[in-house]
Amino acid sequence: xxxxxxxxxxxxxxxxxxxxxxxxxxxxxxxxxxxxxxxxxxxxxxxxxxxxxxxxxxxxxxxxxxxxxxxxxxxxxxxxxxxxxxxxxxxxxxxxxxxxxxxxxxxxxxxxxxxxxxxxxxxxxxxxxxxxxxxxxxxxxxxxxxxxxxxxxxxxxxxxxxxxxxxxxxxxxxxxxxxxxxxxxxxxxxxxxxxxxxxxxxxxxxxxxxxxxxxxxxxxxxxxxxxxxxxxxxxxxxxxxxxxxxxxxxxxxxxxxxxxxxxxxxxxxxxxxxxxxxxxxxxxxxxxxxxxxxxxxxxxxxxxxxxxxxxxxxxxxxxxxxxxxxxxxxxxxxxxxxxxxxxxxxxxxxxxxxxxxxxxxxxxxxxxxxxxxxxxxxxxxxxxxxxxxxxxxxxxxxxxxxxxxxxxxxxxxxxxxxxxxxxxxxxxxxxxxx
Amino acid sequence: xxxxxxxxxxxxxxxxxxxxxxxxxxxxxxxxxxxxxxxxxxxxxxxxxxxxxxxxxxxxxxxxxxxxxxxxxxxxxxxxxxxxxxxxxxxxxxxxxxxxxxxxxxxxxxxxxxxxxxxxxxxxxxxxxxxxxxxxxxxxxxxxxxxxxxxxxxxxxxxxxxxxxxxxxxxxxxxxxxxxxxxxxxxxx
Numbered sequence: 001x002x003x004x005x006x007x008x009x010x011x012x013x014x015x016x017x018x019x020x021x022x023x024x025x026x027x028x029x030x031x032x033x034x035x036x037x038x039x040x041x042x043x044x045x046x047x048x049x050x051x052x053x054x055x056x057x058x059x060x061x062x063x064x065x066x067x068x069x070x071x072x073x074x075x076x077x078x079x080x081x082x083x084x085x086x087x088x089x090x091x092x093x094x095x096x097x098x099x100x101x102x103x104x105x106x107x108x109x110x111x112x113x114x115x116x117x118x119x120x121x122x123x124x125x126x127x128x129x130x131x132x133x134x135x136x137x138x139x140x141x142x143x144x145x146x147x148x149x150x151x152x153x154x155x156x157x158x159x160x161x162x163x164x165x166x167x168x169x170x171x172x173x174x175x176x177x178x179x180x181x182x183x184x185x186x187x188x189x190x191x192x193x194x195x196x197x198x199x200x201x202x203x204x205x206x207x208x209x210x211x212x213x214x215x216x217x218x219x220x221x222x223x224x225x226x227x228x229x230x231x232x233x234x235x236x237x238x239x240x241x242x243x244x245x246x247x248x249x250x251x252x253x254x255x256x257x258x259x260x261x262x263x264x265x266x267x268x269x270x271x272x273x274x275x276x277x278x279x280x281x282x283x284x285x286x287x288x289x290x291x292x293x294x295x296x297x298x299x300x301x302x303x304x305x306x307x308x309x310x311x312x313x314x315x316x317x318x319x320x321x322x323x324x325x326x327x328x329x330x331x332x333x334x335x336x337x338x339x340x341x342x343x344x345x346x347x348x349x350x351x352x353x354x355x356x357x358x359x360x361x362x363x364x365x366x367x368x369x370x371x372x373x374x375x376x377x378x379x380x381x382x383x384x385x386x387x388x389x390x391x392x393x394x395x396x397x398x399x400x401x402x403x404x405x406x407x408x409x410x411x412x413x414x415x416x417x418x419x420x421x422x423x424x425x426x427x428x429x430x431x432x433x434x
Numbered sequence: 435x436x437x438x439x440x441x442x443x444x445x446x447x448x449x450x451x452x453x454x455x456x457x458x459x460x461x462x463x464x465x466x467x468x469x470x471x472x473x474x475x476x477x478x479x480x481x482x483x484x485x486x487x488x489x490x491x492x493x494x495x496x497x498x499x500x501x502x503x504x505x506x507x508x509x510x511x512x513x514x515x516x517x518x519x520x521x522x523x524x525x526x527x528x529x530x531x532x533x534x535x536x537x538x539x540x541x542x543x544x545x546x547x548x549x550x551x552x553x554x555x556x557x558x559x560x561x562x563x564x565x566x567x568x569x570x571x572x573x574x575x576x577x578x579x580x581x582x583x584x585x586x587x588x589x590x591x592x593x594x595x596x597x598x599x600x601x602x603x604x605x606x607x608x609x610x611x612x613x614x615x616x617x618x619x620x621x622x623x
Contacts, residue, residue: 027512
């Protein structure tokens with residue numbers, strides 16, 4: 001072939017987009033005379049499934065051990081050792097994937113997409129920490145979760161976060177949970193995995209933006225205890241609410257509280273609540289009026305949230321690749337933009353009609369209209385509920401760990417003088433026995 | 435005092451009820467997922483008939499050295515002397531010299547079989563999944579070179595970072611016991 005002819009063939013074929021056409025053999029495979037044997041395409045096997053079952057077994061064992069260490073041994077040092085071991089195994093050895101936080105989305109996708117079924121190991125990872133939380137509080141957060149552990153390990157100088165700021169920032173976690181569920185249910189994206197800030201450290205490599213976010217969170221984590229767990233973690237939202245009902249709670253003092261306030265100072269997560277009586281006489285009237293206002297505001301917030309979510313439906317829908325494709329193709333077809341992108345080229349290569357694409361996109365958008373409304377309503381519900389709960393006063397006679405905010409790390413045990421008394425007694429009894 | 439205790443019982447009754455409800459709820463979630471499940475696991479794979487060889491596989495994998503590599507379906511290959519997956523569009527000569535090679539990392543080995551046929555093999559340790567050869571082979575040739583997720587490398591992320599960036603939605607979850615989507619006669623589906 002002359003160079004000229006080759007060039008013509010080259011340009012002709014460039015003009016005819018023929019990528020993706022199936023089964024076209026332009027040059028028939030030769031029949032060899034030299035006895036040449038066709039090699040096969042190699043297909044290295046996927047990771048064996050039993051590894052995931054081993055992970056699930058390790059998870060159960062670690063949770064059992066964590067419950068024992070927190071509630072029976074009451075030893076911060078032992079919990080810390082377990083936490084570091086879990087960080088090494090689930091984080092650095094197993095690369096931070098599979099994790100219960102991301103499993104929220106697998107469960108959601110299973111419920112909404114009949115073509116997907118959650119792997120059993122992922123289901124175990126989702127359910128087991130929930131069950132343990134119902135019995136023993138957030139022992140998963142305190143000693144087993146690698147994301148919690150990496151933040152807990154860098155905490156050197158805890159600074160108290162004001163209660164109002166903490167409650168406000170926690171809304172982010174609820175919104176993140178809602179968004180994670182919304183985008184998983186519509187089959188658009190696994191948001192929680194995409195923006196996992198620490199998995200890059202576990203794998204020692206990731207997208208620079210995510211690594212930067214993770215590094216920032218760790219920097220903040222030097223002074224603010226576990227910022228991701230408290231203000232962002234979507235699984236933490238589920239765990240904190242289940243933990244309110246937990247059968248066994250972290251009881252700071254083994255006997256009676258002497259109100260020395262030492263535990264309050266040592267908790268880096270602001271989880272310890274001081275004793276309170278009734279409202280002071282003057283404040284009671286204001287508080288009652290405030291509560292009434294919030295009760296009236298509650299349905300307005302829910303309705304407003306739902307309306308906001310509904311009006312953002314098209315922005316949300318853009319997370320779905322098919323909707324993005326449809327929008328790009330529409331812009332090109334109506335000559336609002338010049339040129340094509342990889343996305344529109346790939347669509348045209350499939351040979352589908354634009355009408356079919358637009359119909360798909362419309363259907364996805366209508367799903368987002370419902371999902372967006374529910375998502376917005378959920379945020380309004382949480383915000384309104386939080387306002388109401390914050391304006392109700394609970395009576396407490398001793399210093400208590402708020403079961404929702406307590407990560408069961410065991411730091412407060414060490415601070416309690418009564419605990420030291422108990423340990424001394426135990427040591428004496430031990431010595432007598434010996 | 436008696437009044438207070440009655441209050442507490444009502445509260446604890448509600449608590450117990452809610453607790454039981456939550457336990458049943460998690461149990462139901464677990465039961466439902468196990469009942470729906472019929473496979474051990476899913477892995478990510480590229481459908482080669484959807485792939486447009488855009489090059490995102492090279493840049494978007496969470497691994498420094500992408501888990502995606504180019505593979506050769508030998509049964510489809512034409513064993514051409516003028517291989518459009520191996521040589522740049524206007525090569526100075528039809529040989530293995532670097533200035534003629536399309537592959538930026540020299541991962542394709544060209545070996546003489548018999549006149550006029552040459553075998554093209556991928557050295558996976560050198561391949562960086564840029565897709566240049568795939569594009570050349572698919573547009574001008576038989577399309578025997580294509581990209582596949584290699585499961586000895588893949589971390590099987592819950593959401594594949596390349597899948598999220600794929601313009602042609604060629605990535606999909608496939609059952610782990612059939613983890614490859616090959617081309618031609620090798621394709622099982």
